[in-house]
Amino acid sequence: MNINVDSDLCSQCGVCSKVCPMGIIDPADEVQLPRVHEGMDAVCLSCGHCEAFCPSGALTFTDMGDKTHESVISKGAISPENLGLFLKSRRSIRTYKPTEVPYATIESILDIVRYAPSGGNSQLVEWLVIHDPRVVRNIAEQTIDWEREVAKSSLPMAPRASAMVAAWDKGTDVICRGAPHIILALMAEDKVMAMGDVITGDAIIALTHFEIAAQAFGIGACWARVLLIASQNRSSLLEYLNLPEGRRIVNAMLFGYPQYAPQFIPRRNPPHVTWR
Numbered sequence: 687m688n689i690n691v692d693s694d695l696c697s698q699c700g701v702c703s704k705v706c707p708m709g710i711i712d713p714a715d716e717v718q719l720p721r722v723h724e725g726m727d728a729v730c731l732s733c734g735h736c737e738a739f740c741p742s743g744a745l746t747f748t749d750m751g752d753k754t755h756e757s758v759i760s761k762g763a764i765s766p767e768n769l770g771l772f773l774k775s776r777r778s779i780r781t782y783k784p785t786e787v788p789y790a791t792i793e794s795i796l797d798i799v800r801y802a803p804s805g806g807n808s809q810l811v812e813w814l815v816i817h818d819p820r821v822v823r824n825i826a827e828q829t830i831d832w833e834r835e836v837a838k839s840s841l842p843m844a845p846r847a848s849a850m851v852a853a854w855d856k857g858t859d860v861i862c863r864g865a866p867h868i869i870l871a872l873m874a875e876d877k878v879m880a881m882g883d884v885i886t887g888d889a890i891i892a893l894t895h896f897e898i899a900a901q902a903f904g905i906g907a908c909w910a911r912v913l914l915i916a917s918q919n920r921s922s923l924l925e926y927l928n929l930p931e932g933r934r935i936v937n938a939m940l941f942g943y944p945q946y947a948p949q950f951i952p953r954r955n956p957p958h959v960t961w962r
């Protein structure tokens with residue numbers, strides 16, 4: 687992968703370094719423009735956030751085949767163009783303002799989300815909203831404790847866990863990303879046992895609706911797979927979460943007000959379609 691930075695446009699604001707989910711962009715200094723840390727190319731997700739969030743249009747991420755580079759211009763009535771622009775401008779948010787989202791706003795989002803499709807219209811997804819940022823921080827701490835154990839193990843995910851622990855110890859919240867809130871999609875344990883993937887997919891659909899609807903309220907979100915896996919493997923964390931009786935966590939998402947807004951839509955692969 688490669689990033690190019692136009693020295694005439696770069697204001698050395700540091701946003702690209704802050705939004706990179708893998709933390710691999712070294713910020714500009716007296717002698718160099720922002721650059722990918724040596725030897726870290728392989729860790730790049732090709733997410734294009736460095737390009738999308740650059741406020742000056744100075745940074746180009748050159749790894750994707752798609753050369754289009756649309757600007758985020760406006761919201762509006764839902765024409766196909768506007769809806770496309772709205773959906774394409776959604777990004778996973780990993781830097782948040784500490785400002786809390788009001789309960790009423792979360793309720794408004796969930797009121798939209800309840801119209802998400804579900805298998806057989808079963809509508810089995812329930813929600814646990816962790817609204818208190820101190821509890822969110824505590825959850826992140828417990829998750830990183832689990833990552834420390836994984837890092838010392840011979841599990842295949844040990845190297846990734848080590849990298850996360852190292853980043854955490856340097857002060858970066860790689861678990862909850864400083865988000866003030868977490869939303870957990872829950873389902874009844876007996877239904878999950880009986881129907882498995884047939885219904886757990888509904889939670890992913892519902893959370894996807896949540897992320898999209900939240901965007902209309904100026905709220906950003908990010909899937910929290912690490913937290914999800916920790917909750918499935920560390921009983922003390924599960925106890926701390928204190929789920930309603932007979933419920934299981936099916937998926938998890940962070941949310942809050944984004945610290946930075948994307949200015950561009952990053953490149954993505956073209957659709958891979960087989961026509962018959």
Ligand SMILES: Cc1cc2nc3c(=O)[nH]c(=O)nc-3n(C[C@H](O)[C@H](O)[C@H](O)COP(=O)(O)O)c2cc1C
Nearest residue numbers: 707731733776777778779780908909910911912913
């Ligand atoms: C099921 C799922 C799980 C994910 N888990 C995480 C996660 O644990 N941490 C994280 O930072 N991003 C997570 N992501 C976000 C992806 O990294 C992100 O969607 C991808 O890099 C593309 O970026 P975009 O969402 O901004 O287009 C997850 C996404 C999905 C769909």
Ligand code: SF4
Nearest residue numbers: 696697699700702740
């Ligand atoms: S975000 Fe853009 S302007 Fe800011 S330091 Fe990175 S390349 Fe330069």
Ligand code: SF4
Nearest residue numbers: 706730731733734736
């Ligand atoms: S494409 Fe994503 S992971 Fe790669 S350097 Fe840019 S922000 Fe970081």
